[in-house]
Amino acid sequence: MTTTTxxxxxxxxxxxxxxxxxxVAEFLNVSQATLSRWRRENVGxxxxxxxxxxxxxxxxxxxxxxxxxxxxx
Numbered sequence: 300m301t302t303t304t305x306x307x308x309x310x311x312x313x314x315x316x317x318x319x320x321x322x323v324a325e326f327l328n329v330s331q332a333t334l335s336r337w338r339r340e341n342v343g344x345x346x347x348x349x350x351x352x353x354x355x356x357x358x359x360x361x362x363x364x365x366x367x368x369x370x371x372x
Contacts, residue, residue: 317347317354326360 337343
């Protein structure tokens with residue numbers, strides 16, 4: 300996973316590069332197959348599809364984890 304930040308084109312702070320499914324699977328300690336199933340079932344972290352590939356915002360994934368902690372104790 301990369302931790303470099305890039306300037307936001309809108310000039311409103313820093314934006315982390317998007318994560319690929321492998322990065323997210325590693326962060327969540329799940330398999331890429333599980334992450335793929337979650338995408339199909341719409342139960343995992345939010346993602347965007349860019350040119351036929353899936354990408355995740357690191358901040359959004361972290362927020363999803365916090366929501367899971369709140370919802371599931």
